[in-house]
Amino acid sequence: MKITLAGLLFIFTTQLSAQHSLVFPEPSNVEQTTDKFVFNGRLTVDRTKIPEDLFPYLQQLFGRQSIHLEPAASKDASIHLQQIQTFVYSEGYQLEVTNSGIDIKYSSYQSLCNAFQTLNQLIQNPKELAGIHISDQPAYAYRGVHLDCSRHYFTILELRKFIDQMAKLKFNRFHWHLTDDQGWRIEIKKYPKLTSVGAWRDSTLIGHFSKQPAEWDRSKYGGYYTQEEAKDLVAYARIRGIEIIPEIEMPGHASAAIAAYPELSCTEKQIPVVGTWGVFDDVFCSQEKTRSFLKDVLDEIIEIFPSKVIHIGGDECPKVNWEKCPKCQSIMEQNNLKTSHELQSFFIRDIEKHVNAKGRTIIGWDEILEGGLAPNAQVMSWQGMEGGIAAAKLKHQVVMTPTSYCYFDYYQSGHPSEPLAIGGYLPLEKVYQFDPVKGLEDEYKRYILGAQANLWTEYLPNIQAVEYNAFPRLVAMAEILWNKGKVPYADFVEALSGNYLQQLRNDGVRFSTSFLDPKLEIRPNQTGVNYGLIKPVEDVVFSVNNEIVTGISIERTDQVREQRYLIHSNIGDQELRVCDYTFISHLALGKPVSFATKPHEKYDHNGSLGLTDGVVGKKPWKGNEWLGFNNDTVQFTLDLEALTSFGKLQIETLNDPGSWIYRPERFVIQLSKDGKKFKTAKKSNLNGDLILLTKKMKARYIKVTIFNKELIPQGQTGAGFTPWTFINEIILTK
Numbered sequence: 023m024k025i026t027l028a029g030l031l032f033i034f035t036t037q038l039s040a041q042h043s044l045v046f047p048e049p050s051n052v053e054q055t056t057d058k059f060v061f062n063g064r065l066t067v068d069r070t071k072i073p074e075d076l077f078p079y080l081q082q083l084f085g086r087q088s089i090h091l092e093p094a095a096s097k098d099a100s101i102h103l104q105q106i107q108t109f110v111y112s113e114g115y116q117l118e119v120t121n122s123g124i125d126i127k128y129s130s131y132q133s134l135c136n137a138f139q140t141l142n143q144l145i146q147n148p149k150e151l152a153g154i155h156i157s158d159q160p161a162y163a164y165r166g167v168h169l170d171c172s173r174h175y176f177t178i179l180e181l182r183k184f185i186d187q188m189a190k191l192k193f194n195r196f197h198w199h200l201t202d203d204q205g206w207r208i209e210i211k212k213y214p215k216l217t218s219v220g221a222w223r224d225s226t227l228i229g230h231f232s233k234q235p236a237e238w239d240r241s242k243y244g245g246y247y248t249q250e251e252a253k254d255l256v257a258y259a260r261i262r263g264i265e266i267i268p269e270i271e272m273p274g275h276a277s278a279a280i281a282a283y284p285e286l287s288c289t290e291k292q293i294p295v296v297g298t299w300g301v302f303d304d305v306f307c308s309q310e311k312t313r314s315f316l317k318d319v320l321d322e323i324i325e326i327f328p329s330k331v332i333h334i335g336g337d338e339c340p341k342v343n344w345e346k347c348p349k350c351q352s353i354m355e356q357n358n359l360k361t362s363h364e365l366q367s368f369f370i371r372d373i374e375k376h377v378n379a380k381g382r383t384i385i386g387w388d389e390i391l392e393g394g395l396a397p398n399a400q401v402m403s404w405q406g407m408e409g410g411i412a413a414a415k416l417k418h419q420v421v422m423t424p425t426s427y428c429y430f431d432y433y434q435s436g437h438p439s440e441p442l443a444i445g446g447y448l449p450l451e452k453v454y455q456f457d458p459v460k461g462l463e464d465e466y467k468r469y470i471l472g473a474q475a476n477l478w479t480e481y482l483p484n485i486q487a488v489e490y491n492a493f494p495r496l497v498a499m500a501e502i503l504w505n506k507g508k509v510p511y512a513d514f515v516e517a518l519s520g521n522y523l524q525q526l527r528n529d530g531v532r533f534s535t536s537f538l539d540p541k542l543e544i545r546p547n548q549t550g551v552n553y554g555l556i557k558p559v560e561d562v563v564f565s566v567n568n569e570i571v572t573g574i575s576i577e578r579t580d581q582v583r584e585q586r587y588l589i590h591s592n593i594g595d596q597e598l599r600v601c602d603y604t605f606i607s608h609l610a611l612g613k614p615v616s617f618a619t620k621p622h623e624k625y626d627h628n629g630s631l632g633l634t635d636g637v638v639g640k641k642p643w644k645g646n647e648w649l650g651f652n653n654d655t656v657q658f659t660l661d662l663e664a665l666t667s668f669g670k671l672q673i674e675t676l677n678d679p680g681s682w683i684y685r686p687e688r689f690v691i692q693l694s695k696d697g698k699k700f701k702t703a704k705k706s707n708l709n710g711d712l713i714l715l716t717k718k719m720k721a722r723y724i725k726v727t728i729f730n731k732e733l734i735p736q737g738q739t740g741a742g743f744t745p746w747t748f749i750n751e752i753i754l755t756k
């Protein structure tokens with residue numbers, strides 16, 4: 023990808039400052055000057071140089087900063103616009119504030135939008151602007167945000183507000199997830215039951231998917247967008263420099279459509295619109311009739327959405343019904359298809375041909391690689407980077423959305439007050455470490471168009487919940503996609519907490535301050551452990567019972583003792599949320615553990631002290647605190663550093679099949695005095711989720727081996743994959 027700006031009329035000196043400027047995402051080049059432009063709340067611009075639709079939006083944008091943006095003759099305007107055709111990068115721009123005004127050089131509609139977004143963020147008071155030279159261009163062409171409007175429905179007004187926030191951060195794609203098992207959300211004129219039936223479910227699951235017994239709210243839920251509303255939103259986003267990419271899911275995640283038209287499935291049985299989460303066996307039959315239906319739907323979608331690409335889903339399609347269906351089987355026979363994956367590939371290729379004939383390209387989730395990728399398809403890689411890398415090597419264009427960096431429905435902290443989420447753990451700092459081209463040879467990097475944050479909404483019932491999960495993680499994602507996170511994380515959060523959060527407050531956007539929580543740094547010592555409270559930003563102050571604290575010490579005990587601390591955080595007089603920590607002390611507190619099986623890098627908090635840090639993982643699981651292993655056998659050894667007598671050992675495990683986490687099937691505990699000869703301990707048993715050993719014993723080394731299922735059973739989420747084993751604290755007492 024070429025990211026140099028050719029045709030520069032002047033070259034700015036690059037200021038290699040670690041500091042983040044006022045502009046989010048940080049521009050490529052920023053140079054402050056001593057100039058000052060005084061404008062007293064009124065900016066003028068030659069209106070004829072600004073596209074007609076854009077001007078009212080800019081007036082509104084600057085109006086929020088109490089700035090009147092008014093038309094003026096070119097020679098009198100305070101903002102001078104100059105279109106330059108020779109920028110290589112079409113979204114790049116230059117912006118200069120001097121004593122005499124504001125100069126903007128741009129090449130395209132998009133680059134003009136970007137320049138004005140930057141200018142808007144530079145304005146700190148409505149009277150004057152500090153002198154600055156900016157020359158700017160994005161690192162990636164595709165900078166996307168996805169929102170699932172099927173699991174929960176959001177109004178057009180709510181979506182507009184969300185798109186406004188995307189525009190400020192220079193995102194340029196909105197991936198609109200319009201259909202799924204839990205609701206069909208877009209009017210299709212040829213098939214009215216898709217919305218009269220498919221947009222409504224009778225009841226919705228309460229609480230987490232894994233909770234037993236399941237509880238239901240027993241109230242009708244739904245909604246849909248008319249074609250007119252969708253077209254309006256397309257126009258609204260286009261004015262802000264954002265293209266909307268619609269998604270129509272196929273062949274899986276089709277329950278809502280099948281509820282409306284049962285003949286679309288293999289069994290043709292009447293099913294309801296689903297009110298729970300997961301993957302369902304009722305999928306679109308691969309027969310000609312169903313594919314024709316989908317082509318009709320796509321014809322109408324293509325009329326509404328001018329985007330170059332159309333998303334056709336393609337993920338998580340169980341093949342159990344296809345394998346029993348005579349219609350599907352005969353298609354396989356006629357076309358010499360050997361596996362159901364090949365049948366899915368045949369299905370997608372047929373759809374692709376239809377979409378290509380209309381001048382559009384399909385994009386699909388990375389499962390469309392299985393059974394052979396359709397010839398012109400783009401791939402959205404969600405299961406990891408691997409699918410995207412494989413597609414790039416096949417010279418297909420790719421958008422990276424790996425769960426580990428891009429799934430913003432995951433928990434952003436382990437704080438007890440975090441609202442319920444699907445699981446996973448993706449704090450702000452991790453988002454900021456994302457590298458969309460990691461692991462790819464240079465020659466294939468150009469196939470990575472960019473990346474996208476995904477907001478799945480099973481557990482995000484309203485727009486406030488969406489905003490809370492989106493911000494400020496979207497700010498970090500914007501930085502990655504615009505400038506590859508070139509400002510060090512510490513400086514980024516410093517600027518974020520000092521500046522951008524205020525902008526979100528002004529715009530009435532809900533956001534999380536979890537990234538400002540104290541970070542515990544565990545330091546073992548002779549008597550137990552000390553938890554240092556690490557400041558995420560310079561200005562934050564922590565206190566317990568009104569006394570400023572920098573650390574908390576806990577002593578080892580031979581019986582379990584719980585100690586609870588409420589840590590208050592403040593920045594100036596701004597109170598952040600209170601963090602509630604409970605530490606438990608016991609005989610193994612702060613003692614080292616060596617792992618024969620390494621915890622997965624996603625869930626390896628506190629390294630070798632993760633099992634003896636005195637911090638007990640909470641239930642329901644919130645992503646951190648627990649150590650996670652993606653192995654069917656897990657083994658580790660605790661070193662008590664001296665021969666120690668004890669009477670009870672317990673390790674809690676997690677069972678959350680919805681998140682692919684299974685409790686162990688069995689385990690073995692072995693004891694040793696010298697670390698060489700180990701003897702198996704008897705009287706141990708699995709008590710629900712608890713690994714338990716009760717017997718008076720003496721040892722220095724304790725080796726634990728845990729055996730889980732080899733594979734997740736058929737019919738369960740993640741079937742065929744290795745289950746996760748999650749454990750926490752080894753609690754040892756007399």
Ligand SMILES: [Zn+2]
Nearest residue numbers: 288307347350
């Ligand atoms: Zn079938």
